[in-house]
Amino acid sequence: MRSFLQKTLAPRVGQVLVAANADEADELTRRHRIDLVVLDIAMPGRDGITWLKSLRAEGHGCEAVLITAFADLDTAIEALRAGASDFILKPFRVTQILNALRQGLERAELRRQNFVLRRSLSQRTPAAGGLVGQSLAIRGLQAAIQRVAGVDSTVLLTGESGTGKELAALALHRHSPRAAGPFVPVNCATLSAELIESELFGHAWRSSDGTRQLHDGLFVYAQGGTLFLDEVGELPMALQATLLRALEERRIRPVGSEQEVPVDVRIIAATHRPLAREVEAGRFRPDLYYRLQVVEINLPPLRKHKEDIPALVEHFINTLAPQLGLPPIEVSPDELAFLAQYDWPGNVRELRNLIERSLILGALNVSALYQGLARAEARTPAPPAPVAPLTTDLQTLEKNHILAVLASVGGDKTRAAQSLGISRRTLERRVAEWGG
Template structure:
C-alpha cells in the first residue's frame, strides 16, 4: 500500500460511532469517508477506491454479511474489517468466511482500531511485495539475463549502472529484439526503486483513448462504459518505474499529456478536474529513429528532449559477433534446465553458421531458433545440419553453386538424422516418416556414414 495516505470507509448505522471513528482515524492521518449502511457503502465504492472498509455487522439496511456477499457478487475486493458487539462474534466469524480481513469487538478503545488497521496494512504490504516478487521472478525466468562480452554492450551496460542511481528519464533505443525491456528492468533493479513496482505498457497497437485511460486513469462516468474509476499506470507505478515501450508510436494527441506529466510530476485522470501528484521514474524505448519522426511531424521535439535526458543505444546482434555463441549456449542451457535434460554443445561449424547469419530479429530470433533446434536435436552435439533452414541456406544463397546433386546431399542427411531422432532410432518408423523404403534408408545411412 506504500507510503501514501490511506483512505478508510466507515460503515455504521450509528452516527455517533461514525463521528468517533472519524476523529480517531483522522488523528492517525487517515482520510475518512462515511456510509450509514451497506447499500450506501456500495454506492461509495462504485465512485471511488478505498484501502480499507470498517463495517458494522448489524445494520437495518444491508447488514455486514449481506454487504460482503454483494462485494463478492460485484467482484469488488477492498480490505474489509468487521466491527462486532460481544453477542455477535459468531456472525463476525461467519463474515471472515465470507471474505472479511479481520474483526474487532465493540466496545473498543481508539488505539485498538488503529492497531488493527496497522496490522492489516502490514499484512497487505507483505502480500503485495510477495506478489511483485513472484511476478519479477517469473519474468526473469522467462526473459533471462543480460549476456554479453562485446564492447558495444559493455558500454551500454556501464551506462545502465550509472543511470540506475539517478531518477532522470531514460530513452533506450535499438532494433526490435535487442533487449530494450531487459535494460529497463536492469535500470529498475539496480536503482533505489527496486522494491517498488515495475510497470510496462506498449504504446503501439492501441487507440489514443485506450492509452489515455491506461496511463492517466479515469473517473467514474468519464465516458460510456466507465462504471468505475480507474487509477491508471502512473498511480500503479507509484514510487517505482513506468516503462513506455514503443514510445515512437504514441499518438500525437497524447504527447502533450505525457510531457506535462513528466514536467509537473502530476497526472490528471480522464474526466477529472484536479491533478494528482506522482513519483515515478520513466524509462522509454523505441525501435524508431525519433529524429526522423520529429522531422516528419509525428513526434514532438520537446517530449524527445524530456525523455532522452539519458540515452542508451543497444547494438543489433549482427554487430555483436562475439556474443552470438555465448547467447546461443545460454539459451540452450536454460532450455536444458527447463526440460530436465543434458545441455547439448555447438560444433564449430554450427557456431560459424550462426555468426554468418544476419539476425534481422536480433536476440529474440536467436532464442527462438535455439529452442527450435533443441526440440528436434536430441543429440549431445548440435551440428550445422540441425540448425533451422534460414540459417543454413543463408551462405548458399550468395554462392554460384547451382548443383542439384550437392544440394540433395546436404539436405538428405539432415532429414534422416531428424527422422531417426524423432523415432528414437527406430529405422522402420523413420523410413515411413521419410516416405522411402526401409532398404533405401539402410543404403542412405551407409552412404552418409550415419551409423
C-alpha cells in the same frame, strides 16, 4: 485521537494526512492519492459511514479502517457494506490499529502485485537475469546501466527490434532505489489509440446503479516503481501531449474523471524508430522527445557482438529447457561457428526463438538460417577468390547437420525432414547426392 494516531503512524508509513471532518477529507482526496483511510464513524457534519459511501461512489478504492466507541451488529454490517475493510472498537491498543493498517496495506499491495503479474505473464516479460555476454559492446552497456540506474532520471533506450530493450529496462529497475517497487511494462504498439489512454491513466464511469467507478491505470499500478513504455514512438500525437504533461507535473487525470491523481513513478521508454527523424517528419512531439531523452542508451545489434553467441546459446538452453520441460540439446563447435556467420536481422530475439524451436525438435534447427544465408548470397555480388572456401564450408556444415539429425531419429527420413523444416523429397535428394 487524531494527534495520537498521527504521532503513532508517522514513523511507520510514508505520509500521514489528517482531517477534522468530511469536508476537509474531501479536499485531501482531491489533492492526494490515498492508500488507506482511518475513519471515525461519529464526526461533526457527515458521519464516517456516509462519507465512506460517497468516497466509494466517486470511484476511490483505497482501504478503509473504521473506528467507533458505539457500535452494534447493524452498524458493523453497514460499515462493511459501505466498503470498510476493518472495524475497530474504542478503546483499542496500539497493536490493534497497527495490525489493521498492516493488513490493509498488504491487501492493497497484493492487488497491485497480482495485476502486475498478470500483465507480465500475458506480455511475456523477461525473467530475472542480467545482460548476457562479455564483449566490449555488452560490457559498455552494463556499465552504462550501472551508472544510470542510481538516479531517477527518465531513460530512452534505442536500438533495433529484438536487441533486448525490455531486459535492459528491467536491469535499470532492479539496480535502482525503486527495485522494491513494481516494474510495469506496456507495449504502446499493441494497444489501439482508443484504449491506450485509459490503459495508462485509468478511466471513470457510472455503473448501472448510478455510482461512480474508477479503474486505475498503469501509472497508478507502477506507484513507487518503474513504468516501461516500449515502442513509445507509436503513441498517437494527441496522447503524446497528455504523456508530456504527466511527466512534467507528476499528476494524471483518468479518462472521464475531474480529479487529478499524483503519481510517483520512474519512466523508461524504448523505441526502434530514430525519434529525431520522427520529430523532423512531424510524427513525434519535439518537447516530449527532449523530455524522454534525458539519458539515451543505445543497444547494439547482435551482428556487432557475435562473440557473445556461444554464451547466449548456453543461457537460452539453460533457461528454456526447464521451462519447456525438455532435455537440453548439444551444440557443436562447428554449429556455433555457423551461427556466427549469420547476421541475425532479428537480433537476440531471433536467436532465442531458434533455441526454443530447436529444443522442441530435439536438435539445433538451422534450416531457416540456411535460407537466410542463401537469400543474402543471392543479393550479394560474387565474392573475391579468398572468400570462396566459405561456400564449401557451409555445404559441409549442412551435410553434417542433416546427417546428425537423421541419426538422432534413427534414420526416419520423414521425422528428420520435419525437424529440418524441409520436404522429404528434398532430404532424399540431398542424401542421394552424398551417396547415402
